[in-house]
Amino acid sequence: MGELAGEAMSVTEADLLATVNASPAEHMALAIDGGEPIRRIPWPTYDKGAVFVQPEDEQAALRAIRSHLYFRYDYRDYADTECGQFERELCEYFGSQHALAVSSGTAALAIAIMAAGIPAGSLIACPGFTFVATPSAIVLAGCRPFLVEVDQDLNLDLAALRERWQPEIKAILVVHMRGFASDVEALAEFAAEMGVPLIEDAVPALGAELNGRKLGTFGVAGAFSTQSDKSLNSGEGGFLLTDDPGLYARAVVLAGAYERRCWRHFADVEPPLETDLDLPLLSMRMDEIRAALLRSELQRLPTRLAAFRRNYAYVAEALADLPGIEIRQPVAPGAYLGEAFIFRVPDGVAGWFADALCAEGVDARNLGSAGDTNVRVFWNWRFLYDTAEVADIQAQLPATTRYLTEAVDVPLSSCLQLTDCDDLISAVRRVAAALPAHLPVAAPEAQPEIPAQPRARPELLARP
Numbered sequence: 171m172g173e174l175a176g177e178a179m180s181v182t183e184a185d186l187l188a189t190v191n192a193s194p195a196e197h198m199a200l201a202i203d204g205g206e207p208i209r210r211i212p213w214p215t216y217d218k219g220a221v222f223v224q225p226e227d228e229q230a231a232l233r234a235i236r237s238h239l240y241f242r243y244d245y246r247d248y249a250d251t252e253c254g255q256f257e258r259e260l261c262e263y264f265g266s267q268h269a270l271a272v273s274s275g276t277a278a279l280a281i282a283i284m285a286a287g288i289p290a291g292s293l294i295a296c297p298g299f300t301f302v303a304t305p306s307a308i309v310l311a312g313c314r315p316f317l318v319e320v321d322q323d324l325n326l327d328l329a330a331l332r333e334r335w336q337p338e339i340k341a342i343l344v345v346h347m348r349g350f351a352s353d354v355e356a357l358a359e360f361a362a363e364m365g366v367p368l369i370e371d372a373v374p375a376l377g378a379e380l381n382g383r384k385l386g387t388f389g390v391a392g393a394f395s396t397q398s399d400k401s402l403n404s405g406e407g408g409f410l411l412t413d414d415p416g417l418y419a420r421a422v423v424l425a426g427a428y429e430r431r432c433w434r435h436f437a438d439v440e441p442p443l444e445t446d447l448d449l450p451l452l453s454m455r456m457d458e459i460r461a462a463l464l465r466s467e468l469q470r471l472p473t474r475l476a477a478f479r480r481n482y483a484y485v486a487e488a489l490a491d492l493p494g495i496e497i498r499q500p501v502a503p504g505a506y507l508g509e510a511f512i513f514r515v516p517d518g519v520a521g522w523f524a525d526a527l528c529a530e531g532v533d534a535r536n537l538g539s540a541g542d543t544n545v546r547v548f549w550n551w552r553f554l555y556d557t558a559e560v561a562d563i564q565a566q567l568p569a570t571t572r573y574l575t576e577a578v579d580v581p582l583s584s585c586l587q588l589t590d591c592d593d594l595i596s597a598v599r600r601v602a603a604a605l606p607a608h609l610p611v612a613a614p615e616a617q618p619e620i621p622a623q624p625r626a627r628p629e630l631l632a633r634p
């Protein structure tokens with residue numbers, strides 16, 4: 171990460187000239203100012219029904235419904251159940267030793283923490299930019315989130331974590347947020363150095379890779395969701411991966427495998443578990459209908475991943491040199507899923523930029539908007555703090571606050587056609603061309619200084 175001061179964004183004279191040279195369509199009045207919008211049809215997103223589901227997936231779910239066997243632990247052998255087969259297929263796909271299908275991504279995370287043997291009350295480090303489910307899962311597992319700054323590309327900042335390290339931190343929970351890989355290789359090394367497990371929240375990055383290895387397979391456990399917005403969609407659901415048979419056995423019991431049903435998961439060997447009576451059973455199992463649906467979708471996952479990547483690469487390449495925006499960069503070439511297009515704009519205009527894109531017909535959000543209670547930003551995780559003063563909470567992680575305040579987030583469905591991507595490109599270009607007129611006067615001087623060492627107030631960041 172470079173010097174923070176050097177990262178301040180400014181729009182230069184050259185940028186202004188570039189806007190003069192932009193194509194005429196980009197100079198038409200913005201829709202937010204009453205002009206004609208770039209598109210009038212809704213921007214495709216999962217919650218408007220843009221999902222990657224085919225008739226064969228519906229047939230698979232119907233097969234399970236018609237079987238009338240909805241519970242994964244009935245009279246059948248493990249290998250004959252939809253859940254058992256889904257887990258085996260996940261192992262093959264990810265190259266993992268063990269997979270456990272559960273009721274949600276949050277459940278997968280909480281179970282992973284508990285099964286990794288993290289004592290209740292421990293601090294668990296996680297980034298200040300993630301879906302609220304990450305700190306919530308830590309709380310659910312009886313632990314306390316220790317929030318860490320993210321860098322300008324919105325990934326957990328290892329240098330900041332090293333600087334603020336304390337012995338009470340008993341695990342690191344890294345998140346591949348909005349589909350971009352965190353530097354999980356460096357974090358795994360650091361975790362080993364500190365003698366704590368690394369757990370991956372790979373929920374937003376199902377299928378993405380870093381240097382040829384699937385995200386979610388770097389830590390002692392990787393957690394995934396199959397909620398509708400994810401690469402595999404069963405409405406609700408999730409799974410965890412691990413190569414550790416002990417962690418796996420404990421996870422199976424914790425998820426709700428009562429009365430030795432855990433033994434069914436170990437074909438020819440005894441599970442490394444003396445008894446299944448030492449652990450609480452949390453009833454976070456997956457059911458057969460969802461597993462059947464997911465098994466079918468898993469077969470077409472490579473096609474879906476290719477669509478994500480094609481769309482992202484197309485958009486990112488077209489906008490790479492656009493003055494005024496800084497596109498989030500991957501930690502290694504191609505180390506992203508492509509489910510979201512995130513870029514930063516100069517301080518003070520990201521809210522306007524996102525609103526202007528929405529007016530053009532493209533869904534967009536300023537991640538750190540003051541007028542929005544986006545639960546991906548740490549100052550809206552009110553349950554962690556003893557204060558409701560947003561400014562006080564933001565002061566805990568000033569760099570994260572700044573980067574999120576400058577960030578614009580556009581969802582990229584795998585159902586997008588290239589014509590949709592063209593609309594996005596035109597909309598971003600049109601809004602960016604109008605950017606100089608909207609910059610706040612003397613914005614760079616108004617930038618708050620980011621202290622080298624964030625003020626640590628762990629009593630607020632980590633409430634039991």
Ligand SMILES: Cc1ncc(COP(=O)(O)O)c(C=O)c1O
Nearest residue numbers: 274275276301303304373395397
């Ligand atoms: C980063 C992250 N972690 C965890 C979750 C939780 O997944 P679920 O909704 O399946 O509990 C989500 C959900 O979107 C997420 O984005």
